Amino acid sequence: xxxxxxxxxxxxxxVGSVALDTxxxxxxxxxxxxxxxxxxFAYSASYFSRVNLVGIVGTDFxxxxxxxxxxxxxxxxxxxxxxxKTFRWKARxxxxxxxxxxxxxxxxxxxxxxxxxxxxxxxxxxxxxxxxDPDLHLExxxxxxxxxxxxxxxxxxxxxxxxxxxxxxxRKVDALILNDSEARMLTGEMNLxxxxxxxxxxxxxxxxxxxxxxxxxxxxxxxxFASPAYPIESIYDPTGAGDxxxxxxxxxxxxxxxxxxENLRKAIVYGSVMASYTVEGFSFNRLKSLTEADLEQRYxxxxxxxxx
Amino acid sequence: xxxxxxxxxxxxxxVGSVALDTxxxxxxxxxxxxxxxxxxFAYSASYFSRVNLVGIVGTDFxxxxxxxxxxxxxxxxxxxxxxxKTFRWKARxxxxxxxxxxxxxxxxxxxxxxxxxxxxxxxxxxxxxxxxDPDLHLExxxxxxxxxxxxxxxxxxxxxxxxxxxxxxxRKVDALILNDSEARMLTGEMNLxxxxxxxxxxxxxxxxxxxxxxxxxxxxxxxxFASPAYPIESIYDPTGAGDxxxxxxxxxxxxxxxxxxENLRKAIVYGSVMASYTVEGFSFNRLKSLTEADLEQRYxxxxxxxxx
Numbered sequence: 001x002x003x004x005x006x007x008x009x010x011x012x013x014x015v016g017s018v019a020l021d022t023x024x025x026x027x028x029x030x031x032x033x034x035x036x037x038x039x040x041f042a043y044s045a046s047y048f049s050r051v052n053l054v055g056i057v058g059t060d061f062x063x064x065x066x067x068x069x070x071x072x073x074x075x076x077x078x079x080x081x082x083x084x085k086t087f088r089w090k091a092r093x094x095x096x097x098x099x100x101x102x103x104x105x106x107x108x109x110x111x112x113x114x115x116x117x118x119x120x121x122x123x124x125x126x127x128x129x130x131x132x133d134p135d136l137h138l139e140x141x142x143x144x145x146x147x148x149x150x151x152x153x154x155x156x157x158x159x160x161x162x163x164x165x166x167x168x169x170x171r172k173v174d175a176l177i178l179n180d181s182e183a184r185m186l187t188g189e190m191n192l193x194x195x196x197x198x199x200x201x202x203x204x205x206x207x208x209x210x211x212x213x214x215x216x217x218x219x220x221x222x223x224x225f226a227s228p229a230y231p232i233e234s235i236y237d238p239t240g241a242g243d244x245x246x247x248x249x250x251x252x253x254x255x256x257x258x259x260x261x262e263n264l265r266k267a268i269v270y271g272s273v274m275a276s277y278t279v280e281g282f283s284f285n286r287l288k289s290l291t292e293a294d295l296e297q298r299y300x301x302x303x304x305x306x307x308x
Numbered sequence: 309x310x311x312x313x314x315x316x317x318x319x320x321x322x323v324g325s326v327a328l329d330t331x332x333x334x335x336x337x338x339x340x341x342x343x344x345x346x347x348x349f350a351y352s353a354s355y356f357s358r359v360n361l362v363g364i365v366g367t368d369f370x371x372x373x374x375x376x377x378x379x380x381x382x383x384x385x386x387x388x389x390x391x392x393k394t395f396r397w398k399a400r401x402x403x404x405x406x407x408x409x410x411x412x413x414x415x416x417x418x419x420x421x422x423x424x425x426x427x428x429x430x431x432x433x434x435x436x437x438x439x440x441d442p443d444l445h446l447e448x449x450x451x452x453x454x455x456x457x458x459x460x461x462x463x464x465x466x467x468x469x470x471x472x473x474x475x476x477x478x479r480k481v482d483a484l485i486l487n488d489s490e491a492r493m494l495t496g497e498m499n500l501x502x503x504x505x506x507x508x509x510x511x512x513x514x515x516x517x518x519x520x521x522x523x524x525x526x527x528x529x530x531x532x533f534a535s536p537a538y539p540i541e542s543i544y545d546p547t548g549a550g551d552x553x554x555x556x557x558x559x560x561x562x563x564x565x566x567x568x569x570e571n572l573r574k575a576i577v578y579g580s581v582m583a584s585y586t587v588e589g590f591s592f593n594r595l596k597s598l599t600e601a602d603l604e605q606r607y608x609x610x611x612x613x614x615x616x
């Protein structure tokens with residue numbers, strides 16, 4: 001088992017949303033709480049490596065959230081603050097955490113977000129393009145160079161409405177991290193093994209298919225790995241699980257500076273560990289007290305529950 | 309790695325259907341081929357231990373199928389042959405193997421099946437009550453005694469129509485093996501971890517939830533194990549996968565005569581191996597050429613694809 005602090009850290013650039021969420025689940029409701037893909041990713045990755053966050057918030061964004069991210073060492077020089085309201089998202093989850101109903105989505109200041117990366121961000125070794133408009137993905141890709149690994153996420157609305165642009169993005173990234181229904185939609189393959197392999201034909205050399213309660217699948221050249229999810233009986237709030245997963249995954253890779261199969265697999269498990277803690281509370285409620293010892297403990301439990 | 313032939317074999321009694329299936333999948337169609345829960349179970353378990361099959365066929369049942377089962381050493385003294393037609397089932401599977409449409413189901417001679425077990429079958433160490441009417445389960449349970457492990461399967465129609473009787477059966481069995489949607493329906497728990505634990509409260513000390521392409525979960529007292537499915541790109545015919553799984557699972561336990569956690573986990577993986585071969589062909593097309601070396605090879609591949 002590697003200690004989390006043992007190796008030199010890489011730095012990850014993440015570009016995505018920083019939001020105020022209102023979420024209802026069978027376990028309760030949280031109003032106007034910290035959310036956003038870049039936020040969950042950055043917080044999660046911060047347990048493994050340095051993170052530079054690029055995003056935008058309005059003047060209504062509580063400064064305590066900024067302090068919270070800074071407390072984990074997240075570099076916020078790339079977080080723009082603009083006159084207006086912060087991105088807001090309202091959703092309701094059913095008994096099945098996959099049944100999510102978006103009640104409202106107000107882009108607000110995010111609407112005209114076209115980030116100009118800081119000079120020192122442009123050569124980031126690791127990059128995560130969170131689930132945002134593929135046109136924005138391309139704008140950012142044009143500003144960066146010399147990266148060791150670029151990963152991106154996407155979702156159904158982009159696959160439906162901007163598939164050509166998304167495919168152009170995919171030819172420029174090293175890894176695609178997406179969920180099972182998105183993988184099926186993107187590739188037209190119902191079978192997830194075929195879907196994963198098809199993604200590798202679209203450009204990325206690494207494909208990660210997240211399956212929620214069923215775990216995650218990793219596809220890379222000539223290799224395949226299946227990880228279960230950590231058994232959680234009470235999923236308080238599924239929001240951010242996917243971005244936390246990506247944060248743990250890329251964070252671990254950046255920390256170790258190595259994308260060999262063994263490290264990729266460990267990264268998947270650390271991603272799963274981060275996602276499992278995320279869903280144990282609304283917003284960042286569980287994550288905010290998370291220690292590195294907690295991560296190591298759950299990593300060990302993953303070993304135990306998959307060993308035969 | 310245990311060699312499959314190294315230990316003394318237990319004997320398993322299986323009671324279930326022996327059928328002639330007509331199945332259509334995106335890969336083709338098979339008409340009037342060998343099927344049935346007891347058949348798939350027995351054939352699969354025969355790779356690990358001795359199997360006594362109890363079921364019923366009509367006078368139209370091809371004798372080549374009997375020879376086929378005998379060639380694997382399956383004891384057919386308990387297979388009744390009765391004037392009339394054999395149980396027939398027609399189904400169509402969609403692109404998603406979970407989308408199954410039953411086109412017709414004719415119980416025929418199975419309609420009045422009330423087996424009287426042979427004397428030497430009544431003390432079978434291992435028993436599998438395949439997915440049949442829970443009233444039949446109870447009839448059989450009254451005829452057996454001294455078993456080491458009794459397992460059963462069930463399905464949605466029994467959960468809906470005969471829940472009280474099913475619950476009575478569950479109080480008398482050691483293991484319940486069922487699929488994810490059935491586990492949710494039986495327990496009323498959407499979360500599979502809660503569902504698995506709830507099953508342990510209903511009587512069985514072992515619960516196995518089969519999740520198709522997502523693998524299987526094992527619940528026993530104080531323990532939990534998650535196994536992925538073997539990655540199969542072309543699922544020719546999902547029929548019999550669950551019963552083959554159960555055959556590999558119980559077969560392995562019977563062979564080793566030990567239900568410690570380590571053996572239970574290995575049994576789950578051998579069950580998954582058997583299911584994976586079953587779906588690679590229509591009916592028994594892939595299974596009929598299966599060697600013990602094939603099993604060992606795939607078991608090793610399971611280790612590789614889950615290791616981190």
